[in-house]
Structures are given as structure tokens and as C-alpha cells.
Amino acid sequence: MSAQPDLFDRPLFQSRRKRALKGAKPGADFLLETVAEDLSDRLLLINRRFGTAVDLGGHTGRIAQAIADSGKAETVLRADLLVADPALPPPDLVCDDALLPFRDQSVDLIVSALNLQFVNDLPGCLVQIRRALRPDGLFLATLAGAGTLSELRDSLTRAELEIRGGAAARVMPFADTRDLGSLLQRAGFALPVTDIDTFTVRYDTLFALMADLRAMGATSVLRDRSRPPLNRQVLLRAAELYAENHADPDGRIRATFAFVTLLGWAPHDSQQKPLRPGSAKTRLADALGVPERKL
Template sequence: MTQPDLFDRSLLKQRRQRALATAKPGSDFLLETVADDLADRLTALSRTFEIGVDLGGHTGRITEIMAQCGKVGQVLRADLMCADPNIPAPDLVFDDALPPFREASVGLFVSALSLHWVNDLPGTLVQIRKALQPDGLFLGVLLGGDTLFELRDVLMRAELEVTGGAAPRVSPFADIRDLGALLQRAGFSLPVTDTDRLTVRYASMFNLMQDLKAMGATSILTERSKKPLPRSILMRAAELYAQDYSDPDGRIRATFALVSLSGWSPHESQQKPLRPGSAKTRLADALGAQEVSFSSSTEKPKG
């Protein structure tokens, strides 16, 4: 039985087109934060790649850091679903859920803030891994589970209070442990995941929602309610937000959990874990401790 899609990808394209056409200065702060982190990760690498792909476009910012890091010979910008009209044309335009690359053709994939909206993330990660050359690298940043938990909470509570029921209003995001497991399942070697929590303060809930709209990051849930929230629910949600998630100066807090992923395409040169029993140094010697033996016996239960 086929599972229904969680996210409406056609709506994602519409939201992205609107965000690009009405770009709001400063609303790309999440992307700038992620770009700075990815720049540090790329600079720290000890090897180079012949071909690298910016998987998602992202206003050209990720392409820029890939070109400047000195580790990538040719950088291809692949805009997500539609070309960014504000910068020169991309090399490719496609849905990052279905990367159209032949097997073992790319040395480096970098994806920033888009794969959390893919319906079949395990399948997409498998395709990325297969498209990587041996010892190729995937670097990705996704929104994690705690992202916007404050907004999710107050919208649900306000709608329950006013109508007696509530529909999902904020997209769910994967937990870091689940994402690490997905890297392993996709066949990546040396998978690593870590999380940074970014807290952003706003004058009100409505300012936060304006930024999300400008980022093209409002809900694209397939099962979302098609009716806009009435003013009464929004005003109550804003009250709850100010009541439960504000600082002494009255500004509210919004949490963004940024989960960084990295994984390598398998290659014989990579480090491998030692076989059990193959260690050449005793743990007691390494710790400078005296080894003590214990004897034990097991009694069978009497009948």
C-alpha cells in the first residue's frame, strides 16, 4: 500500500517562487547562518573534488562558498524547482527529491535547508549516495525536530480553545537520531550528525510569521486545512506566545534546530573499525590500571 505524501511539493514550488519574487532583506538569516557553518566545514577538508553540486540553489550563496573554499574544481548550481530571477541563470533546475545524476558522477553534494521537505528522504539519500564518486562527500543541513516548537504549541492550543479541534499548522521535522540512522541505511560511510539550536527573538508572533512567509517556509503539509485561521485564533495564539515564550523585555523566542549531516561514499581508503579481538593493547595498560580477575558461577534453577 502506497503511503500518501506528507508534503505538497507543487505548493513548495509556488511558495519558493513567491519568496524569490518578493525577497525581503534580512529574511535569509537562517541561510546565512548555515552558509557560514558550511564554509568552515569545507575549508577544514583535507581533500579536493573535481565536481561539486549546490543542491537547491539558495540564492547562489552556497555556490559562492563552494567556489571560494578552494576545494572544488567545478561548481554546479542546481536551483530547486524554479530558477532564481534575481541572479544569473543556474546550471540546472530540478526537484532535489529526484537528483538527475548518473551513478558515480559527482564528487561533492552540498544541500542547505531543503531536504526536510522531501517526502521520501531515505530514497533521496540513496540516490545522492549512488551519484557520488567513490570517496565523495555529502554535506547537508536540515531543520530538526525542535524547530518552531513554540509556534506549533500555541497555534494548536489556541485552535483547541476556540473551536474544540485543531489541525496541524506547522510542518513536522525529523529527529537527529532518525537522520543519523537514515545516513547509515542509505549506505554512507563515516556518517556524522550534530545539531545547533538557534534562538531568534521577535516583537510578536506575527513578525515571526512574516519572516517564515518571506523565506517560503510556511506549511506545505498535504493534509493541512485549506481554510485560513480566523483572527480570533491568531490573536489568542499571539497571547499564548507572549505569555509562555517571551523574555522579560516582552520579545518572543523562536527556536530553529539546524541538523548537520555528513557522509562519504564508500572507498577502500577510508578508516574501518577494528575486528572484535584484534586490539594489540590491553585496556588496563592504556589506563595505567591494575587488572583484576573475577570468577563467576551460574546456578540452574531448582526444579
């Protein structure tokens, strides 16, 4: 059986991430800031402390700082993704989240923000994370999910079909909440939880949105992308279609970002477990107060 081809061009992703970090645009990390605040709130609700925590991504240091501020970890390691952030003190390590450098059962908490959607083998990555966690260790992550940039995908596809008679993939695919929850279970996490939050950001034009995506290092890194860039005619038509179909009454366009948060625990004997089938001591009919019917 042949291996599934890579979906993402990881060297290109590294290059664009490095470019975004070097030319950091003030305020361009507003989505990461929103996600960091949400992950911090979730950590505060967890009634326990962790020994060693890892910020798996490191970008801007927001997640490492959020973990430290929560008081939930004794030691916080910042693992910058692929390249060190030049705007911050040196990280504890630079690594690839697709190939984790941690020993099995060596850390207690791993937190990732807006990185894992670029991993080619997400199921394998989740298995690595679960193995790196000590028993009863926690994995907490947010990544872009289905629905993200749907307006941009629609506008670019329609413009390219109209002008060129065919369209290439310009916006990367995103997994939905159900699929991501299934991946957590397959990776062996206990008590898996997934939920989704949708944010709408408004821009003056499509070009302002694309400038923000470049500043975030979040433009398409699909391996099978069309190599020639879109020409001016297609981009201008896409901007027109975006304004016609995805604008508010004041003329500003909408961009949707759907963020899926994953939470899972490394298995431990102290955790709650589902009852075995047939082990219930109370009939469902009695609990509901209705007569039992035999089929």
C-alpha cells in the same frame, strides 16, 4: 504492502518557493546566510579538493559561492530547486532534490542547505545522493531538525483547541539528530556524522515571525493540512499565548530553529574501517590497568 502516503505537498512547496523568490524581502534569508557560513567553515576544515561540486538548492547562490570561495572544488554547479532564482544568473540546472538528475558516481561533492526537510522520501533521497557521488565523495547538508518552531506549534495548537475544540497540524514535523544519523547509515554512507546547533531569533510579535516564514517560503506545506486558514480570533489568541509563554522580560518573543548538519562519505577502500569483532590484540583490562574479571 501499501506505499506510505506523502507528507508534503510538493507542488505547493514549489509555488511558495517561487513566490518567495519573486518577492524577495531584503534580509529574509538570514537563516540561510548563517547556515552557509557554517557549511563554509566545515568545508575549510576538510583537507582535500573535489573535482565537481553541486549546490543542491541554489537559493540566493550563497552555497555555490561558499563552495567556490573555499577553494575546495574545481567546478561548482548551481542546481536551483524546482524553479530558477530570478535574482541570479541562470543556474547550471533546475532540478527536484527528490529525484536527482545525476548519473551514478558522477560528482564529488554535494552540499544542501535547508531544503531536505521538505522531501517526502528522505531515505530514498539520501540513497540517490550517495549513488551520485564518486567513491570518497562527500555529502554535506543542513536541515531543520526537531525543536524547530516549537513555540509556534505550541501557541497555535493551544489557541485552536481553546477556540475550536480541536487542532490541526500547523507546523511540519522535524526529524531528530539520532534518526537522521541512522538514515545516513542506512543509505550506505561511510563515516557518518551528525550534529545540531540551536538558534533563537527574537520577534516583536507572532505576526512578525509568520511574515518572515512566508518571505523564506517556509510556511507549512503539509498535504493533510487544514484547508481553511486560521481565522482572526484564533490567530489573535495564539499571539496572546505566545507572548504569555515564550517571551523575554522585554516582551519580545522567542523562535527556536534547530539545525542538524549531516556529513557522510561515499565508501572507498582508503577510508578507516572498524576492526572486526575479536580482532583486538590488547585486552581491555590491560588498557584500563585493572584486573580482568570473568563472569
